[in-house]
Amino acid sequence: MNSAPAPVLKVCGATAPHDIEVLAAAGADHVGLWHGVPGGRADLTGPGLAALAAAARATGALEPVLVTFLADPDALADAARRSGVTHLQLHAYQRPDMVRALRAALPDAVLIKVLHLAPDGGCVERPLIKAYARAGADLFLFDAATGDGRVGSTGVRLAGRQVTALADRCPLPFWLAGGLDPASSADYADVAAHPGFRGIDVDTAARDAAGRFTPDAVADLARAWGTARHAAPAVRTS
Numbered sequence: 714m715n716s717a718p719a720p721v722l723k724v725c726g727a728t729a730p731h732d733i734e735v736l737a738a739a740g741a742d743h744v745g746l747w748h749g750v751p752g753g754r755a756d757l758t759g760p761g762l763a764a765l766a767a768a769a770r771a772t773g774a775l776e777p778v779l780v781t782f783l784a785d786p787d788a789l790a791d792a793a794r795r796s797g798v799t800h801l802q803l804h805a806y807q808r809p810d811m812v813r814a815l816r817a818a819l820p821d822a823v824l825i826k827v828l829h830l831a832p833d834g835g836c837v838e839r840p841l842i843k844a845y846a847r848a849g850a851d852l853f854l855f856d857a858a859t860g861d862g863r864v865g866s867t868g869v870r871l872a873g874r875q876v877t878a879l880a881d882r883c884p885l886p887f888w889l890a891g892g893l894d895p896a897s898s899a900d901y902a903d904v905a906a907h908p909g910f911r912g913i914d915v916d917t918a919a920r921d922a923a924g925r926f927t928p929d930a931v932a933d934l935a936r937a938w939g940t941a942r943h944a945a946p947a948v949r950t951s
Contacts, residue, residue: 720905721912722940723888724919724931725780726755730768732926736919737772739931740942744775745802745914748792749783763796770797774942778802778825786811790818799823802854806837809844816849825888826850829858834875839882846884853883854914856890870897876904883909890914895937905938913938 724736725745736744746769747755748762757765766777779798782805783789793801802825803812812824826845828838837858838845845853855876857869870892880887886909889901893915904910918934921927935943 717908718911719941720910720938721888722931722935722938722942723778723912723914724926724934725914725916727765727769727926728755728757728761730765733765733768733772733775735926735928736931737769737774739926739928740935740940741775741919741931742912742941743778743800744769745778745780745916746798747780748796749781749789750804751782759792759795762792762798766796766798776800780804784808784811786814786818789815793819793822801825803827804856809841809848812845812850813848823852824850825852825854827854827856828879828883829856830871830875830879830891831858832869834872834878836879839879842883850885852911853885853887854890855879855887856914857892873901873904876901877907880904880907880909885909886911888912888914892917893934893938894918895933898937912940 721742723743723745724741727733727744727746746757746762746765747753748757750756769775769777777798778800779793780802781789784807800823804827812826816824828836830836857871876889888911889904893913915934919926919931
């Protein structure tokens, strides 16, 4: 019997101090702050990133995560230092050598590399999984890539069997994204039982019809998925 930590709940796309207040009060563990996401609806300037990251840390509950499409390790390391963010989520298709350079620049950071699963179950980064781990990634995030090539906040749900098959190949733990909501937790029982599972990443499911984060929506997610601030650590078999 191995004791695994309770999974975390990361909610992505905060753009205002009120968002931070709602997420912290309702039970989120991490907040995703977009920076370097060209055309993204929640993309923040450098000062905006720094301000919301500071607000998240001040809650004593939320860990800010810089979510980016940037592939320039120097620019990204500078943004992390200026904002004080220590968790960085690399979306898009950054190469292992970029991860290696970022690790050298930020030796104490937590580097989260997104792996994109296509509708047919393929994963573009599959041949690079071990290279990412050797380069210094700490965690993978499994998310959907659509048939037309869109990545990030697509709302497309992954098949549980796809997720567990990829997780079995990964030398690092993982978060899960892709159209998750409270009800879908039952569909991912095998994923949640995987020894590498560490949490979920959501956006739309934490919002109301007008696109605003709501306490009830966030709390429902936390309860349904048994995340860290709502459940004792689970005991799972390996």
